[in-house]
Amino acid sequence: MPRTYEYPRPALTVDAVVFGLDGGELKVLLIERGLEPFKGQWALPGGFVQEGETLDRAVSRELAEEAGVQGVFMEQLYTFGAVDRDPRERVVSVAYYALVNLADHTTRASTDAVDARWFPAATPPPLAFDHADILQMALDRLRGKVRWQPVGFELLPEKFTLTQLQQLYESVLGTSLDKRNFRKKVLGFDFLVPLDETRRDGPHRPAQLFRFDHGRYTSLQRKGFHFEL
Template identity: 60%
Template sequence: MPYAYEYPRANLAVDCVVFGLDAPHSLKMLLIRRDLPPFEDRWALPGGFVHINESVDAAARRELREETGLDEVFLEQLYTFGAVDRDPRDRVVTVAYYALVNLQEHAIAAATDAREAKWFALDQLPTLAFDHDQIVAAAIARLKGKVRYQPIGFELLPTKFTLSQLQTLYETVLGLSLDKRNFRKKILKMDLLIELNETETGVAHRAAKLYQFDESKYHQLAQKGFNFEL
Protein backbone atom coordinates (compact mmCIF):
# COMPACT_ATOMS: atom_id res chain seq x y z
CA MET A 1 0.00 0.00 0.00
CA PRO A 2 1.22 3.54 -0.71
CA TYR A 3 2.50 5.42 2.30
CA ALA A 4 0.16 8.10 3.64
CA TYR A 5 2.07 11.19 4.82
CA GLU A 6 0.78 12.97 7.89
CA TYR A 7 1.65 16.43 6.56
CA PRO A 8 0.80 18.17 3.27
CA ARG A 9 3.56 18.16 0.65
CA ALA A 10 4.63 20.83 -1.81
CA ASN A 11 4.20 20.27 -5.54
CA LEU A 12 7.36 20.07 -7.63
CA ALA A 13 7.76 21.87 -10.97
CA VAL A 14 10.48 22.80 -13.46
CA ASP A 15 11.00 26.01 -15.46
CA CYS A 16 13.47 26.63 -18.30
CA VAL A 17 15.22 29.85 -19.30
CA VAL A 18 16.21 29.35 -22.94
CA PHE A 19 18.86 31.64 -24.47
CA GLY A 20 19.59 32.01 -28.17
CA LEU A 21 22.00 34.26 -30.06
CA ASP A 22 20.43 36.14 -32.96
CA ALA A 23 23.16 37.43 -35.26
CA PRO A 24 24.77 39.78 -35.21
CA HIS A 25 24.42 41.36 -31.76
CA SER A 26 21.25 40.23 -29.98
CA LEU A 27 20.87 37.72 -27.16
CA LYS A 28 17.31 36.43 -27.03
CA MET A 29 15.09 34.43 -24.70
CA LEU A 30 12.33 31.96 -25.59
CA LEU A 31 8.99 32.49 -23.88
CA ILE A 32 5.60 30.82 -24.15
CA ARG A 33 2.16 32.39 -23.94
CA ARG A 34 0.15 30.43 -21.39
CA ASP A 35 -3.05 28.77 -22.59
CA LEU A 36 -4.38 27.88 -19.11
CA PRO A 37 -5.05 29.72 -15.84
CA PRO A 38 -3.52 31.08 -13.75
CA PHE A 39 -1.98 33.89 -15.80
CA GLU A 40 -3.79 32.73 -18.94
CA ASP A 41 -2.55 34.58 -22.05
CA ARG A 42 0.50 35.91 -20.15
CA TRP A 43 4.08 35.25 -21.21
CA ALA A 44 6.06 32.82 -19.08
CA LEU A 45 9.00 30.46 -19.09
CA PRO A 46 8.47 26.98 -20.56
CA GLY A 47 7.83 24.54 -17.72
CA GLY A 48 5.39 22.46 -15.76
CA PHE A 49 4.92 19.88 -13.04
CA VAL A 50 7.25 16.93 -12.52
CA HIS A 51 5.59 13.53 -12.99
CA ILE A 52 5.82 11.08 -10.11
CA ASN A 53 7.85 8.63 -12.19
CA GLU A 54 10.48 11.00 -13.68
CA SER A 55 13.54 12.90 -12.54
CA VAL A 56 13.61 16.70 -12.52
CA ASP A 57 16.13 16.64 -15.41
CA ALA A 58 13.81 14.44 -17.46
CA ALA A 59 10.85 16.66 -16.61
CA ALA A 60 12.70 19.79 -17.76
CA ARG A 61 13.57 18.20 -21.10
CA ARG A 62 10.03 16.88 -21.55
CA GLU A 63 8.41 20.24 -20.81
CA LEU A 64 10.82 22.01 -23.13
CA ARG A 65 10.08 19.54 -25.90
CA GLU A 66 6.30 19.59 -25.36
CA GLU A 67 5.86 23.36 -25.07
CA THR A 68 8.46 24.65 -27.54
CA GLY A 69 9.51 21.72 -29.75
CA LEU A 70 13.14 22.02 -28.61
CA ASP A 71 15.05 18.80 -28.03
CA GLU A 72 18.67 17.70 -27.65
CA VAL A 73 19.91 21.07 -26.36
CA PHE A 74 22.39 22.13 -23.67
CA LEU A 75 20.45 22.20 -20.38
CA GLU A 76 21.78 22.77 -16.87
CA GLN A 77 20.22 23.26 -13.45
CA LEU A 78 20.19 26.85 -12.27
CA TYR A 79 18.55 27.21 -8.85
CA THR A 80 15.53 26.15 -6.80
CA PHE A 81 12.81 28.75 -6.17
CA GLY A 82 10.44 28.03 -3.31
CA ALA A 83 8.75 31.20 -2.05
CA VAL A 84 5.53 30.21 -0.30
CA ASP A 85 3.29 32.43 -2.45
CA ARG A 86 5.05 32.02 -5.83
CA ASP A 87 2.08 30.12 -7.35
CA PRO A 88 -1.53 31.19 -6.57
CA ARG A 89 -2.84 27.64 -7.07
CA ASP A 90 -0.95 25.77 -4.40
CA ARG A 91 2.41 25.36 -2.67
CA VAL A 92 4.79 24.85 -5.59
CA VAL A 93 8.58 24.59 -5.56
CA THR A 94 10.29 24.88 -8.95
CA VAL A 95 13.71 23.71 -10.07
CA ALA A 96 14.89 26.20 -12.69
CA TYR A 97 17.17 25.38 -15.63
CA TYR A 98 18.86 27.38 -18.33
CA ALA A 99 19.31 26.18 -21.90
CA LEU A 100 21.53 27.39 -24.75
CA VAL A 101 20.53 26.90 -28.39
CA ASN A 102 21.52 28.06 -31.84
CA LEU A 103 18.49 29.78 -33.34
CA GLN A 104 19.29 28.74 -36.90
CA GLU A 105 19.53 25.04 -36.04
CA HIS A 106 16.46 24.68 -33.79
CA ALA A 107 12.92 25.44 -34.92
CA ILE A 108 10.28 26.18 -32.26
CA ALA A 109 6.65 25.07 -32.14
CA ALA A 110 4.20 25.71 -29.31
CA ALA A 111 2.08 22.81 -28.05
CA THR A 112 0.25 21.35 -24.99
CA ASP A 113 -0.61 24.26 -22.64
CA ALA A 114 1.47 26.82 -24.56
CA ARG A 115 -0.60 28.99 -26.90
CA GLU A 116 2.45 30.50 -28.57
CA ALA A 117 6.26 30.29 -28.41
CA LYS A 118 8.32 33.33 -29.35
CA TRP A 119 11.86 34.71 -29.09
CA PHE A 120 12.31 38.06 -27.30
CA ALA A 121 15.36 40.30 -27.09
CA LEU A 122 16.56 40.55 -23.48
CA ASP A 123 15.94 44.30 -23.41
CA GLN A 124 12.37 43.81 -24.65
CA LEU A 125 11.05 41.12 -22.33
CA PRO A 126 7.39 41.45 -21.27
CA THR A 127 6.32 41.24 -17.63
CA LEU A 128 6.26 37.51 -16.87
CA ALA A 129 3.87 35.26 -14.95
CA PHE A 130 4.59 33.85 -11.48
CA ASP A 131 8.08 34.77 -10.21
CA HIS A 132 9.66 34.17 -13.62
CA ASP A 133 11.23 37.66 -13.68
CA GLN A 134 13.37 36.58 -10.71
CA ILE A 135 14.30 33.31 -12.41
CA VAL A 136 15.32 35.16 -15.58
CA ALA A 137 17.53 37.58 -13.61
CA ALA A 138 19.30 34.65 -11.94
CA ALA A 139 19.80 32.90 -15.28
CA ILE A 140 21.30 35.98 -16.95
CA ALA A 141 23.74 36.41 -14.06
CA ARG A 142 24.71 32.73 -14.24
CA LEU A 143 25.28 32.87 -18.00
CA LYS A 144 27.48 35.97 -17.78
CA GLY A 145 29.55 34.40 -15.03
CA LYS A 146 29.90 30.88 -16.42
CA VAL A 147 30.64 31.82 -20.02
CA ARG A 148 33.98 33.21 -18.82
CA TYR A 149 35.27 29.97 -17.29
CA GLN A 150 33.54 27.19 -19.24
CA PRO A 151 33.16 26.97 -23.04
CA ILE A 152 29.35 26.83 -22.90
CA GLY A 153 29.11 29.79 -25.29
CA PHE A 154 29.83 27.52 -28.25
CA GLU A 155 26.32 26.08 -27.76
CA LEU A 156 24.94 29.40 -29.04
CA LEU A 157 26.95 29.31 -32.27
CA PRO A 158 26.50 27.36 -35.50
CA THR A 159 28.59 24.19 -35.69
CA LYS A 160 30.95 26.05 -38.03
CA PHE A 161 31.76 29.64 -37.12
CA THR A 162 34.23 32.46 -37.74
CA LEU A 163 36.45 34.08 -35.12
CA SER A 164 34.45 37.27 -35.56
CA GLN A 165 31.25 35.41 -34.72
CA LEU A 166 32.92 33.93 -31.65
CA GLN A 167 34.09 37.35 -30.45
CA THR A 168 30.66 38.85 -31.09
CA LEU A 169 29.12 36.09 -28.97
CA TYR A 170 31.25 36.98 -25.95
CA GLU A 171 30.78 40.71 -26.43
CA THR A 172 27.00 40.24 -26.62
CA VAL A 173 26.71 37.99 -23.59
CA LEU A 174 29.11 40.01 -21.43
CA GLY A 175 27.94 43.40 -22.65
CA LEU A 176 31.41 44.76 -23.31
CA SER A 177 33.88 45.39 -26.12
CA LEU A 178 36.88 43.06 -26.51
CA ASP A 179 40.18 43.86 -28.20
CA LYS A 180 40.19 41.86 -31.44
CA ARG A 181 43.91 41.02 -31.44
CA ASN A 182 44.07 39.99 -27.78
CA PHE A 183 40.87 37.93 -28.01
CA ARG A 184 42.06 35.95 -31.01
CA LYS A 185 45.51 35.41 -29.53
CA LYS A 186 44.03 34.08 -26.30
CA ILE A 187 41.41 31.79 -27.86
CA LEU A 188 43.80 30.32 -30.45
CA LYS A 189 46.47 29.71 -27.80
CA MET A 190 44.04 27.38 -25.99
CA ASP A 191 44.22 25.08 -29.05
CA LEU A 192 40.54 24.15 -28.74
CA LEU A 193 39.47 25.21 -32.21
CA ILE A 194 39.68 23.08 -35.33
CA GLU A 195 40.58 25.23 -38.33
CA LEU A 196 38.53 23.99 -41.28
CA ASN A 197 39.46 24.05 -44.92
CA GLU A 198 36.35 26.16 -45.53
CA THR A 199 35.33 29.81 -45.57
CA GLU A 200 31.98 31.48 -44.97
CA THR A 201 29.69 31.91 -47.95
CA GLY A 202 27.10 34.45 -49.02
CA VAL A 203 28.88 37.49 -47.54
CA ALA A 204 29.64 40.81 -49.19
CA HIS A 205 33.01 41.19 -47.47
CA ARG A 206 36.08 38.96 -47.74
CA ALA A 207 35.11 35.45 -46.65
CA ALA A 208 36.62 34.47 -43.30
CA LYS A 209 37.92 31.06 -42.23
CA LEU A 210 35.56 28.69 -40.46
CA TYR A 211 36.32 26.84 -37.24
CA GLN A 212 34.78 24.15 -35.03
CA PHE A 213 35.04 23.70 -31.28
CA ASP A 214 36.98 20.55 -30.33
CA GLU A 215 34.77 19.34 -27.49
CA SER A 216 36.53 15.99 -27.01
CA LYS A 217 39.90 17.72 -26.67
CA TYR A 218 38.48 20.15 -24.14
CA HIS A 219 37.21 17.30 -21.94
CA GLN A 220 40.59 15.57 -22.15
CA LEU A 221 42.38 18.75 -21.10
CA ALA A 222 39.84 19.50 -18.36
CA GLN A 223 40.56 16.12 -16.74
CA LYS A 224 44.20 17.19 -16.55
CA GLY A 225 43.34 20.49 -14.86
CA PHE A 226 43.09 22.77 -17.90
CA ASN A 227 41.46 26.10 -17.03
CA PHE A 228 39.28 27.72 -19.68
CA GLU A 229 39.16 31.43 -18.90
CA LEU A 230 38.42 34.49 -21.06
Protein backbone atom coordinates in the same frame (compact mmCIF):
# COMPACT_ATOMS: atom_id res chain seq x y z
CA MET B 1 3.10 3.83 -3.37
CA PRO B 2 2.19 4.40 0.27
CA ARG B 3 2.75 7.83 1.66
CA THR B 4 5.39 7.02 4.19
CA TYR B 5 6.07 10.56 5.24
CA GLU B 6 3.14 12.57 6.50
CA TYR B 7 4.06 16.07 5.62
CA PRO B 8 2.61 18.81 3.41
CA ARG B 9 3.52 18.22 -0.19
CA PRO B 10 3.89 21.31 -2.28
CA ALA B 11 3.37 20.78 -5.99
CA LEU B 12 6.68 20.47 -7.79
CA THR B 13 7.38 21.96 -11.19
CA VAL B 14 10.35 22.63 -13.40
CA ASP B 15 10.89 25.76 -15.49
CA ALA B 16 13.49 26.43 -18.12
CA VAL B 17 15.20 29.56 -19.31
CA VAL B 18 16.19 28.76 -22.87
CA PHE B 19 18.76 31.11 -24.33
CA GLY B 20 19.53 31.53 -28.00
CA LEU B 21 21.70 33.92 -29.92
CA ASP B 22 20.21 35.85 -32.81
CA GLY B 23 22.77 37.88 -34.69
CA GLY B 24 24.50 39.65 -31.88
CA GLU B 25 21.55 39.52 -29.50
CA LEU B 26 20.81 37.13 -26.66
CA LYS B 27 17.22 35.89 -26.70
CA VAL B 28 14.94 33.86 -24.42
CA LEU B 29 12.26 31.47 -25.46
CA LEU B 30 8.85 32.28 -23.95
CA ILE B 31 5.48 30.61 -24.12
CA GLU B 32 2.12 32.30 -24.14
CA ARG B 33 -0.04 30.91 -21.38
CA GLY B 34 -3.33 29.44 -22.54
CA LEU B 35 -4.78 28.95 -19.06
CA GLU B 36 -5.34 30.88 -15.88
CA PRO B 37 -3.58 32.11 -13.90
CA PHE B 38 -1.76 34.69 -16.04
CA LYS B 39 -3.69 33.60 -19.13
CA GLY B 40 -2.37 35.38 -22.20
CA GLN B 41 0.84 36.42 -20.50
CA TRP B 42 4.29 35.20 -21.43
CA ALA B 43 6.02 32.65 -19.25
CA LEU B 44 8.98 30.32 -19.18
CA PRO B 45 8.37 26.86 -20.57
CA GLY B 46 7.88 24.33 -17.81
CA GLY B 47 5.47 22.06 -16.03
CA PHE B 48 4.89 19.43 -13.41
CA VAL B 49 7.34 16.74 -12.51
CA GLN B 50 5.81 13.35 -13.25
CA GLU B 51 5.82 10.15 -11.31
CA GLY B 52 9.17 8.41 -11.44
CA GLU B 53 10.77 11.19 -13.46
CA THR B 54 14.02 12.88 -12.48
CA LEU B 55 14.16 16.65 -12.54
CA ASP B 56 16.46 16.67 -15.55
CA ARG B 57 14.13 14.40 -17.45
CA ALA B 58 11.15 16.54 -16.55
CA VAL B 59 12.80 19.61 -18.05
CA SER B 60 13.83 17.75 -21.18
CA ARG B 61 10.32 16.49 -21.64
CA GLU B 62 8.72 19.86 -21.15
CA LEU B 63 11.13 21.51 -23.54
CA ALA B 64 10.45 18.92 -26.19
CA GLU B 65 6.68 19.15 -25.69
CA GLU B 66 6.29 22.87 -25.40
CA ALA B 67 9.04 24.16 -27.57
CA GLY B 68 10.35 21.36 -29.78
CA VAL B 69 13.74 21.81 -28.21
CA GLN B 70 15.81 18.66 -27.77
CA GLY B 71 19.30 17.46 -27.00
CA VAL B 72 20.68 20.77 -25.85
CA PHE B 73 23.00 21.92 -23.08
CA MET B 74 21.07 22.26 -19.85
CA GLU B 75 21.95 22.87 -16.26
CA GLN B 76 20.07 23.31 -13.03
CA LEU B 77 19.86 26.92 -11.93
CA TYR B 78 18.04 27.35 -8.63
CA THR B 79 14.93 26.22 -6.81
CA PHE B 80 12.28 28.81 -6.14
CA GLY B 81 10.21 28.24 -3.07
CA ALA B 82 8.46 31.48 -2.17
CA VAL B 83 5.16 30.54 -0.58
CA ASP B 84 2.98 32.67 -2.84
CA ARG B 85 4.74 32.31 -6.18
CA ASP B 86 1.60 30.71 -7.53
CA PRO B 87 -1.60 32.55 -6.58
CA ARG B 88 -3.60 29.35 -6.15
CA GLU B 89 -1.52 27.07 -4.02
CA ARG B 90 2.02 26.39 -3.07
CA VAL B 91 4.22 25.37 -5.97
CA VAL B 92 7.95 24.89 -5.67
CA SER B 93 9.80 25.15 -8.93
CA VAL B 94 13.21 23.87 -9.90
CA ALA B 95 14.56 26.20 -12.56
CA TYR B 96 17.00 25.22 -15.28
CA TYR B 97 18.68 27.15 -18.01
CA ALA B 98 19.49 25.84 -21.46
CA LEU B 99 21.62 27.04 -24.32
CA VAL B 100 20.55 26.29 -27.86
CA ASN B 101 21.76 27.07 -31.30
CA LEU B 102 18.91 29.29 -32.29
CA ALA B 103 19.25 28.57 -35.99
CA ASP B 104 18.31 24.92 -35.35
CA HIS B 105 15.36 25.74 -33.16
CA THR B 106 13.80 28.89 -34.44
CA THR B 107 11.30 27.17 -36.72
CA ARG B 108 10.34 24.32 -34.45
CA ALA B 109 9.70 26.68 -31.57
CA SER B 110 5.94 26.59 -32.06
CA THR B 111 4.43 23.21 -31.25
CA ASP B 112 1.73 21.89 -29.02
CA ALA B 113 -0.78 24.54 -30.09
CA VAL B 114 0.84 27.11 -27.82
CA ASP B 115 2.59 30.16 -29.09
CA ALA B 116 6.32 30.13 -28.41
CA ARG B 117 8.53 33.05 -29.33
CA TRP B 118 12.01 34.40 -28.89
CA PHE B 119 12.39 37.68 -27.00
CA PRO B 120 15.40 39.81 -26.17
CA ALA B 121 16.72 38.38 -22.93
CA ALA B 122 17.57 41.80 -21.59
CA THR B 123 14.15 43.33 -22.27
CA PRO B 124 11.50 40.64 -22.01
CA PRO B 125 7.76 41.33 -21.90
CA PRO B 126 6.02 41.17 -18.49
CA LEU B 127 6.28 37.60 -17.25
CA ALA B 128 3.93 35.36 -15.30
CA PHE B 129 4.64 34.20 -11.73
CA ASP B 130 8.18 35.00 -10.53
CA HIS B 131 9.58 34.19 -13.94
CA ALA B 132 11.23 37.58 -14.27
CA ASP B 133 13.34 36.71 -11.20
CA ILE B 134 14.20 33.36 -12.67
CA LEU B 135 15.23 34.92 -15.95
CA GLN B 136 17.35 37.48 -14.16
CA MET B 137 19.12 34.81 -12.18
CA ALA B 138 19.73 32.78 -15.32
CA LEU B 139 21.28 35.80 -17.00
CA ASP B 140 23.55 36.38 -14.03
CA ARG B 141 24.54 32.74 -13.98
CA LEU B 142 25.26 32.64 -17.67
CA ARG B 143 27.40 35.74 -17.44
CA GLY B 144 29.26 34.30 -14.49
CA LYS B 145 29.82 30.96 -16.14
CA VAL B 146 30.65 31.78 -19.70
CA ARG B 147 34.13 33.03 -18.89
CA TRP B 148 35.24 29.96 -16.91
CA GLN B 149 33.59 27.19 -18.84
CA PRO B 150 33.29 26.89 -22.58
CA VAL B 151 29.51 26.81 -22.57
CA GLY B 152 29.09 29.70 -24.96
CA PHE B 153 29.75 27.44 -27.93
CA GLU B 154 26.41 25.82 -27.26
CA LEU B 155 24.80 28.99 -28.53
CA LEU B 156 26.58 28.90 -31.88
CA PRO B 157 26.10 26.68 -34.90
CA GLU B 158 28.57 23.84 -35.23
CA LYS B 159 30.71 25.83 -37.63
CA PHE B 160 31.29 29.42 -36.70
CA THR B 161 33.62 32.32 -37.34
CA LEU B 162 35.76 34.03 -34.76
CA THR B 163 33.73 37.16 -35.23
CA GLN B 164 30.59 35.28 -34.30
CA LEU B 165 32.35 33.92 -31.25
CA GLN B 166 33.48 37.36 -30.22
CA GLN B 167 30.01 38.83 -30.69
CA LEU B 168 28.64 36.06 -28.53
CA TYR B 169 30.94 36.98 -25.68
CA GLU B 170 30.30 40.65 -26.17
CA SER B 171 26.56 40.28 -26.01
CA VAL B 172 26.52 37.89 -23.08
CA LEU B 173 29.03 39.87 -21.05
CA GLY B 174 27.74 43.25 -22.19
CA THR B 175 31.24 44.53 -22.88
CA SER B 176 33.20 45.14 -26.04
CA LEU B 177 36.38 43.19 -26.61
CA ASP B 178 39.53 43.96 -28.55
CA LYS B 179 39.52 41.93 -31.73
CA ARG B 180 43.23 41.17 -31.81
CA ASN B 181 43.53 40.25 -28.15
CA PHE B 182 40.43 38.12 -28.38
CA ARG B 183 41.69 36.17 -31.36
CA LYS B 184 45.14 35.81 -29.89
CA LYS B 185 43.75 34.17 -26.77
CA VAL B 186 41.16 32.06 -28.50
CA LEU B 187 43.57 30.72 -31.11
CA GLY B 188 45.76 29.50 -28.30
CA PHE B 189 43.05 27.00 -27.38
CA ASP B 190 43.73 23.62 -28.96
CA PHE B 191 40.09 22.67 -28.86
CA LEU B 192 39.17 25.31 -31.42
CA VAL B 193 39.87 23.63 -34.72
CA PRO B 194 40.05 25.61 -37.95
CA LEU B 195 38.16 24.05 -40.85
CA ASP B 196 39.09 24.09 -44.52
CA GLU B 197 36.04 26.15 -45.13
CA THR B 198 35.10 29.78 -45.14
CA ARG B 199 31.88 31.64 -44.77
CA ARG B 200 31.07 34.01 -47.63
CA ASP B 201 28.57 36.44 -46.37
CA GLY B 202 28.16 39.76 -48.10
CA PRO B 203 30.51 41.94 -50.10
CA HIS B 204 33.67 41.45 -48.09
CA ARG B 205 36.44 39.04 -47.28
CA PRO B 206 35.17 35.58 -46.32
CA ALA B 207 35.82 34.39 -42.78
CA GLN B 208 37.43 31.13 -41.77
CA LEU B 209 35.17 28.67 -40.02
CA PHE B 210 36.01 26.91 -36.76
CA ARG B 211 34.57 24.08 -34.79
CA PHE B 212 34.63 23.41 -31.05
CA ASP B 213 36.11 19.99 -30.28
CA HIS B 214 34.39 18.77 -27.12
CA GLY B 215 36.51 15.65 -26.91
CA ARG B 216 39.76 17.55 -27.07
CA TYR B 217 38.49 20.03 -24.51
CA THR B 218 37.67 17.39 -21.91
CA SER B 219 40.97 15.66 -22.47
CA LEU B 220 42.88 18.91 -22.00
CA GLN B 221 40.80 19.63 -18.93
CA ARG B 222 41.81 16.32 -17.40
CA LYS B 223 45.43 17.32 -17.95
CA GLY B 224 44.89 20.30 -15.69
CA PHE B 225 44.16 22.88 -18.34
CA HIS B 226 41.53 25.37 -17.39
CA PHE B 227 39.58 27.53 -19.75
CA GLU B 228 39.27 31.21 -19.12
CA LEU B 229 38.14 34.06 -21.24
